[in-house]
Amino acid sequence: MIESLVIYIAPEIKEPDRGFALNLKQALDLESTSDNEPSDSKRAVFEYADGILCLHLLLDNKPTSLSFDFDDGEVGYRARRVSKSNELVARALGVKPNYRPKVLDATAGMGRDSLIMAMLGCNVVMYERQVAIHALLANALERFKLSGHNQQVAERLFLAQNDSKEFVKGAEGFDVIYLDPMFPERKKSALVKKEMRLFKMLAGEDKDADELLLGALQSPVPRIVVKRPKGAPVLANKKPSHEIVAKKFRYDVYLNS
Incomplete structure (x- = not known):
């Protein structure tokens, strides 16, 4: 690290x-x-x-x-084709024809999921605690805004350097808290792709992911969404209200009372 x-x-x-x-x-x-x-x-x-x-x-x-870029590569390709019908995250967030939730992305990372949520029409506040990742993400966001390619989407994205563990309990004004902690190490011998290996060198392991979920569940935010590898255990032994399963991952959805 x-x-x-x-x-x-x-x-x-x-x-x-x-x-x-x-x-x-x-x-x-x-x-x-x-x-x-x-x-x-x-x-x-x-x-x-x-x-x-x-x-x-x-x-x-x-x-x-x-470096991070919202316009290039896989994320740009996915963003250009995003729609409510082809993104499972839309279902996980509770997106409806006349409803776009305000989302706190508490583990922003490279900002890719935040971009997709903004493309779906959601206002997204991104929290990232790791200094280097935050700096790279801030630069990517600034370039995206200056490019003018999709100004409406850019205006829905907001970034702050915060440790979400310290803030989620008191989060107010959001409809969804979105958590995407670092996936556990693969047991298979195949190497994680280069970009994610570099990312893990900076961020390390999310050893406090359980604590982050428990804090989110104590907040007044009505919906918590956790992205997990398919087959991985739930965080903090907390069974979700329901789950949405994709080929390689799933969304654990907690309806927070």
């Missing part, structure tokens, strides 16, 4: 990139480094260039980089 974060600011970097990099350095109290490649597997290096924030890490002793 990553234990130290530093930032590389290239000598030739120009404004406004230099200003952003310096502000990030100050905000996160980062040390500077003269090289954009990490020196060991427990060290990660931020670099900001051309409006994109990325994090350089070592994976299997090979340099690699991680």
